[in-house]
Amino acid sequence: MGYESPMPVQEEVIPLLLGEDNDVIALAQTGTGKTAAFGLPIIQKIDVTKYQPQALILCPTRELCLQIADDLNEYSKYVENLKVLPVYGGSSIESQIKTLKRGVHIVVATPGRLLDLMNRKTVDLSAVKNVIMDEADEMLNMGFTDSINAILAEVPPSRNMLLFSATMPQGIANITKKYMKKPKEIVIGVKNEGNKNIKHIYYMVHARDKYLALKRIVDYYPNIYGIIFCRTRKETQEIADKLIQDGYNADSLHGELSQAQRDYVMQKFRVKNLQLLVATDVAARGLDVDDLTHVINYGLPDDVESYTHRSGRTGRAGKTGISIAICHVKEKGKIKEIERILNKKFEKGVMPTGKAICEKQLFNLVDQIEKVKVNEEEIGTLMPSIFRKLEWLDKEDIIKRMVSLEFNRLLDYYRDADEIQVVDERSSRQDDYQEKNRSNSKGTGRASQEGYARMFINIGKADGLYPNVLIDLINIHVPGKVQIGKIDLLSNFSFFEVEEGEAKRVIKSLKGVDFDGRRISVEIAQPSEGYGKGKRSGNPSTKSRSNDKEWRKPFAERGAAKRKNRR
The missing domain is CATH 3.30.70.330 (RRM (RNA recognition motif) domain)
Known part of the structure; x- marks a missing residue:
């Protein structure tokens, strides 16, 4: 699978989960290798001859539930007969009940659906030896506290418990006090600190210029592959619609889409058939993509934890990433608060000019032309006719026409576009x-x-x-x-x-x-x-x-x- 050496969270967590009576709190950002950290040791400890749940993994969303289950199936490829069942809402509960009756070893579940199965007496947690809570802070934010308490009350007290969280709100502290025995705390990086591989930039503009600023930022990074976070479902759909109308390769992801629509959009994004995904915070949960170049905040979220989760979507697996915030003067205080808690300094962005954007796009096209692979066999028979058709043009004319064909729309737009006024917070x-x-x-x-x-x-x-x-x-x-x-x-x-x-x-x-x-x-x-x-x-x-x-x-x-x- 490409693993060569363990990541820090894996080095710390795996030995503890292989032992007994080791409760662990791991504070780690998204993309630090958490799934392998708990997945590999719990797979190793499963007794495949006993067809009953021996490990329980709780997570906030359907998407993350499926992602973890897929990863565990990959890790256990050579473990014969090991059964992993994802349990989540929005899918047939009867089908999940039938699979539970046949016997499974690891249950990956969202709290609401698991509690429903427990109430129906169709899932038995009495043999569970390891409980994992992934993205625990987000589960609390989504209102699952009562469900989690009800679930943990049914798990044997002798089990190991591992709690993963990017931040440490009070609700987490309450759970650890009630259900964990002298937990060992592992901090990957500094507590509440964002990923060191992420560069944080903010652009301060007037409200009426936010969408225009977004387009300029996207245009300035020709190879951008990122998520644009919005606060509401309505805003998410509006921004996605505008981007699509303006010719960008974008789509939306929010709670008002059907599950089939969400799956379709996420699959397109994972295979890079989409360049930009416009999403709400909750909808983007579980979208496990390692190669995101940018996260764009179309306005800052209300709390620092949400910003940490957003920015943690980029700069994963050792790669670098950029987190951009398009904000108002009134959000200056939020930036200061995030800087203080994450121990990170934001860079104030300079809005790209139309000239700078066109230059960046043109040179990107030149790079693509230089690197393109030519299939001589496929096009060889066509080239004589093409040469005859274009023989009256010299090299410079051909290059100019090719560039114009690709960029006339962009050049025309920025030639007539007014420059966006970046707000000076000291004088506004x-x-x-x-x-x-x-x-x-x-x-x-x-x-x-x-x-x-x-x-x-x-x-x-x-x-x-x-x-x-x-x-x-x-x-x-x-x-x-x-x-x-x-x-x-x-x-x-x-x-x-x-x-x-x-x-x-x-x-x-x-x-x-x-x-x-x-x-x-x-x-x-x-x-x-x-x-x-x-x-x-x-x-x-x-x-x-x-x-x-x-x-x-x-x-x-x-x-x-x-x-x-x-x-």
């Missing part, structure tokens, strides 16, 4: 002003400041609205630059301020815009609206859309109507 008064107002106005309604109009919008925190999302919404849909004042976010609706002269333009531009399936409505707030948290009651998001106007009535008028109804 607009964003600093917005950040200051957000911190001053959390949870409180207040009168508009002089020269500003207070606006009502019919979405709030329950709909996934946050200050950065609202600012993005305005920057994307309202032409020109809009000065934004205070922002007050409530559960089901919100208020924000814009300059009085811009109010009508904002209302018109945002009218009917779709926000995760809900049509946005914006209007100037009534004087009695928004003064103090909680003065609106009920949950408009659970009402029909036709009732939106009712929820925008002034509080006093609504209250009087309610009292009348009670009488």
Whole structure:
């Protein structure tokens, strides 16, 4: 399989798992050789004459479950009769039950489906001697804590337990305290530190320029093979659609796709029929690809752990990789926090110019021409006709035409394209002003400041609205630059301020815009609206859309109507 010497995590873990009564916590990033570290020793310890589960491996997603099972089958190629069963949701539970009844030695499972099988009394964990929790921090993030507790309660206390995690949140500490006996802690690298082979770069741009910046970055790396991470399913699909429309070899991966669609997209990506995969964090779990050149964050995630998992997708198996973040001024604090925890310094990227991109692409084409293998036998009979057809052109003309044929679209695009303004965080008064107002106005309604109009919008925190999302919404849909004042976010609706002269333009531009399936409505707030948290009651998001106007009535008028109804 290409292994020549053990990787650090394998050197540390394998001897411990071959022994008895060795509980281990291994803090290691994705791509450090974890599967072989636990896979090889548990295979060696299996008694193939006993057809009952002797090892249990828990992991967060179907994709990772299948990947681990495939690897274990590869490792056990010469171990006769060893049976590995992947157990996961989205597949026939009856088929999995039948296989369990025939007898298996190793179960690789997602917590939800395994708990379902346990409740049906179709899986017996009484003979399990090794329990592995892979990507434990992600399982906790996905809400599997109760399922994991229920599963571990059914496993014999005499078993070895190995817990793999890229980070060490409090939930992991609780599990180790409850279920592990004096665990040995192995840290590959520095705790919470990212892969040393990864270079971290950030580009700070205005919200309206994020997609244009993404295209430039992708164009600047002609041989890019990477994942673009987005925050939501909707954004993932939108960015993938735009890239495809603009001629890029891309596709999307998110939770709204059927399992067959997800499998098809991932297979295309694994065999490099796709150059760019646009994905959400959860959907990309278990996508085990060693040759990724780049990970691009289309905005930074909310927590450092997610960034660590994202960036760990590149720079694997000893290779180098690049993790890029396209972000706003308001995310500068997130960058500082990630730098502090990972003990890594981000490099501030300089946005490539159109001229630099065209040069990079052209020289890449020249490299490909130099390295291409010529099959003399296949094309030999065609060449005399081709030579006659092109004999009136000299060498320079042929090269110019070949380059133009390949690059006219790119050259035309960048010849007419405006350069993207990279934001100087020290001098961006607009964003600093917005950040200051957000911190001053959390949870409180207040009168508009002089020269500003207070606006009502019919979405709030329950709909996934946050200050950065609202600012993005305005920057994307309202032409020109809009000065934004205070922002007050409530559960089901919100208020924000814009300059009085811009109010009508904002209302018109945002009218009917779709926000995760809900049509946005914006209007100037009534004087009695928004003064103090909680003065609106009920949950408009659970009402029909036709009732939106009712929820925008002034509080006093609504209250009087309610009292009348009670009488």
